[in-house]
Amino acid sequence: MTTESVSKGCFVFKPSTKKKKMTFTAADYFGEHVKDSKDSKVRFETYQTLWQQMKSEAEKIQEDLNRKVFDSLLEFIRKSHSNLLEKMDEWRHRMRATEIPAAALVLGVNVPDHAMTFQILSEQLRESVTPYVVSLEAKECQGVKHILQKVFGQLLGHSIRLEADDETDVQPHPAELRQKKMLCSLASLADWYTSVKRKTVSVMPGKKRSSPTAGHLQTPPVVIIFKDLESFHAKVLQDFIVICSQYVNQLPFTLIFGIATSSMTIHKTLPHSVSSLLCIELFQSVSCTEHLAAVIDKLVLTHSFPFRLNGKMLQVLITVFLYHDFSVRNFIKGLQLCIVEHFYSQPLSILCCSLDEAENRTKNLTHEKCEMIRQLPSFMRYVENQEPEKQVELLTSDTFLKKEIKTLLRHLHNYHENYIPVLRCLHALTTSLPKFPLGKQIRELHSACLERNVWESEEYTSAFQLLRMMAKDELVAALQKCCDVLKTSRVKQQADTLTKVEEFIDQLQKLDKIVEDETVAQKSLQKKTDLYQLQKTLLEMKDSRKSKKLSKFETLRLEVLDFIDSIVRMHLKPPEVMPLYEVVYFSGASTLRKHLNAAPRIALHTALNNPYYYLENEALKSEAGTISNSAPDICIAYKLHLECGRLINLCDWLEAFATVVAAASGVDPESDLVAGQVDETIHARFIRAVSELEFLGFVKPTKQKTDHVARLTWGGC
Numbered sequence: 001m002t003t004e005s006v007s008k009g010c011f012v013f014k015p016s017t018k019k020k021k022m023t024f025t026a027a028d029y030f031g032e033h034v035k036d037s038k039d040s041k042v043r044f045e046t047y048q049t050l051w052q053q054m055k056s057e058a059e060k061i062q063e064d065l066n067r068k069v070f071d072s073l074l075e076f077i078r079k080s081h082s083n084l085l086e087k088m089d090e091w092r093h094r095m096r097a098t099e100i101p102a103a104a105l106v107l108g109v110n111v112p113d114h115a116m117t118f119q120i121l122s123e124q125l126r127e128s129v130t131p132y133v134v135s136l137e138a139k140e141c142q143g144v145k146h147i148l149q150k151v152f153g154q155l156l157g158h159s160i161r162l163e164a165d166d167e168t169d170v171q172p173h174p175a176e177l178r179q180k181k182m183l184c185s186l187a188s189l190a191d192w193y194t195s196v197k198r199k200t201v202s203v204m205p206g207k208k209r210s211s212p213t214a215g216h217l218q219t220p221p222v223v224i225i226f227k228d229l230e231s232f233h234a235k236v237l238q239d240f241i242v243i244c245s246q247y248v249n250q251l252p253f254t255l256i257f258g259i260a261t262s263s264m265t266i267h268k269t270l271p272h273s274v275s276s277l278l279c280i281e282l283f284q285s286v287s288c289t290e291h292l293a294a295v296i297d298k299l300v301l302t303h304s305f306p307f308r309l310n311g312k313m314l315q316v317l318i319t320v321f322l323y324h325d326f327s328v329r330n331f332i333k334g335l336q337l338c339i340v341e342h343f344y345s346q347p348l349s350i351l352c353c354s355l356d357e358a359e360n361r362t363k364n365l366t367h368e369k370c371e372m373i374r375q376l377p378s379f380m381r382y383v384e385n386q387e388p389e390k391q392v393e394l395l396t397s398d399t400f401l402k403k404e405i406k407t408l409l410r411h412l413h414n415y416h417e418n419y420i421p422v423l424r425c426l427h428a429l430t431t432s433l434p435k436f437p438l439g440k441q442i443r444e445l446h447s448a449c450l451e452r453n454v455w456e457s458e459e460y461t462s463a464f465q466l467l468r469m470m471a472k473d474e475l476v477a478a479l480q481k482c483c484d485v486l487k488t489s490r491v492k493q494q495a496d497t498l499t500k501v502e503e504f505i506d507q508l509q510k511l512d513k514i515v516e517d518e519t520v521a522q523k524s525l526q527k528k529t530d531l532y533q534l535q536k537t538l539l540e541m542k543d544s545r546k547s548k549k550l551s552k553f554e555t556l557r558l559e560v561l562d563f564i565d566s567i568v569r570m571h572l573k574p575p576e577v578m579p580l581y582e583v584v585y586f587s588g589a590s591t592l593r594k595h596l597n598a599a600p601r602i603a604l605h606t607a608l609n610n611p612y613y614y615l616e617n618e619a620l621k622s623e624a625g626t627i628s629n630s631a632p633d634i635c636i637a638y639k640l641h642l643e644c645g646r647l648i649n650l651c652d653w654l655e656a657f658a659t660v661v662a663a664a665s666g667v668d669p670e671s672d673l674v675a676g677q678v679d680e681t682i683h684a685r686f687i688r689a690v691s692e693l694e695f696l697g698f699v700k701p702t703k704q705k706t707d708h709v710a711r712l713t714w715g716g717c
Helices: 026-030 037-086 091-096 111-128 144-166 174-182 186-203 234-245 264-269 288-300 311-325 328-345 347-351 355-363 367-374 377-384 388-396 398-430 442-451 458-467 472-487 492-526 531-547 552-571 589-596 600-609 633-642 650-665 669-674 680-696
Strands: 100-106 133-136 222-226 253-259 278-284 647-649 699-701 708-711
Touching: 037 100, 037 111, 037 253, 037 278, 037 288, 037 328, 037 347, 100 234, 111 133, 111 222, 111 253, 111 328, 133 144, 144 186, 144 234, 234 253, 253 264, 288 328, 288 442, 311 328, 311 442, 311 589, 328 589, 347 355, 347 367, 355 398, 367 377, 367 398, 377 388, 388 398, 398 442, 398 458, 398 472, 398 492, 398 552, 458 552, 472 492, 472 552, 492 552, 600 633, 633 650, 633 680, 647 650, 650 680, 680 699
Parallel strands: 100 253, 100 278, 133 222, 222 253
Antiparallel strands: 647 708, 699 708
16 A cells, blocks of 8 residues: 655555454353353353352352451550650560560461462551551562562652652652662661651641541551561561561561461571571461351351362362362362362353243253253153153153253252251361261261261261260250251251250250159169068069160160251252252362362373374374374474483484484485584474473483483383
8 A cells, every 4th residue: 555745744644444353251162162152151250150159159268267367466566666655654564665566476387378368467557557557478588588578679669659649740860760779878867767657647637538547547657567487588588587677676677477387487587686686576377277168157157159079180289278278268269260160161151040040941941951951860860750640741742841941950959958057066066076977077978978878887876876975964055056056047947856856955955854763663673671672673584684774864865866866868969969960060170180180291281292282283193103294393303312221322312303303304314424414493493392302301411421411211101
């Protein structure tokens, strides 16, 4: 396209609308391989709504668990300097004025969760205590200079933001920031803090501060958070604390040490000469196992959310938690992955929503969806147990099927409403038994109930044998816990169960009078009597023991346990027995393992041996055992190295590589090889491929032969 003009100018040509790049949303990728885009969009929206509810619940759980330790920590920081300012005359406080307040926050070994914890802590500190909060990580602080640069960067950056709120026209020049960063010292930081404090005091009488700083102290401390104390270099940390102690009267420092292991780490890292400069107080956060129990209790063992995990899925997530990182955050991410996979791979997950919404969506099911429901294994088993006439209606009439689906969804909903209270009751009864035959945590009992009929297991039989030997006080206490659980249930059937359990408790408590009468009868044997009468009484007692006549308490105890066993058999059936359980239960354990349990060596071997698996380029297809000349250079070098022994001759390897690569370009490989030379471009490509293989750990140089490399992997995977 040309433009002629007398004068020079700039001409704009708008691109054609046909060539505009299309933008895709997450919902478009969600239904990429689905014919019915409307259905995939509904499933994606259902997933988003469900996940937002579960995510907000998880955040609320973490906030509730951390509230106590955070409140104590914030109160410690508030009082650490205010008390000293109020009582400077006392000798004890003058001595304390030379120490730096330090909080040792023990968070546990679940290191991936620490970032979120410190983020919440920093936000609360900025909202209610001080605007001057600095967060430091060991990887960014290799020396005292780096620590000071980070402190300056975060503090001055915050002060610039505050000034920008008051004077929007003033914008700091980048050169000024760089100059401040170069002049990093605590003396300049003390001067900055004094000027900021003076400016704040002068502004306070005539101008109200903004809401974020409304709760700040008049002399806000400078809080420095060391997120991972164990990773900091001991010498660097010691020098920084010693320097800070010299400015403690000018800068109100408060240090927070994030500890993953034990509070003894502070004393191992800091010698007495340094630790004596600190006034340390210990704070213990909630353990990760308690956090996980709360998450499972609120997200899994509840009928508030329709999505469910089967036994194997729950076991995979718990195994990753217990044997990998103890991270509740990663557990929740794994749960989110399960939800995404369920709504993506299961077309019938459109019914995985609230009961009212599922009944409304059932009316709009297409014929294809009805056929999918008919092919579900659980529904096929349900049809086989029906009368012949009803079987025909279910398999031929979509209208009749939709009505039956509504009924089955209500039954599934009622199953979950009854399942959870009974599960908690059984756990309350068995959690105090020795050796915990049904598990110490409720998640273990839940997994057992999901996988099989729990009453058929040896652990269940062992638990009830121990329950039959339980004392009256222990049994009453356990039944009282069951009452507390059943009172929270709104199901009518559980109300009847609650009434029955309360009756058992009353009967057990009334047994005290009967037991007293029996003890009086036994004491009558201790009275003086003749030999004949004593012998007769002992023979009667021996006969009664042989007949094993049960006492009233033992009879009532067996009656209680039989009742508990009956409700367990009624309500704790595995979900597989319920029709349409596939709609709400995700059972792709292999998919979850593939995503969570990474196998990098297998993935590398697959990518290098068969690049088509990941790239999906038709030109890369090749038969097993052959080397494609159109494959990437590293793939060619990798396949050639698999044919070699422990030591690989670089010259032979280069010749084989050149032969394969030259065949791709249509050049006769023998022409250069006869002359003993290889094309420079091919030589360079070979060197790069070998360097990449060395970086990945497949080969390494060897001192045995200078023109050889040693192979490091065997077996091909």
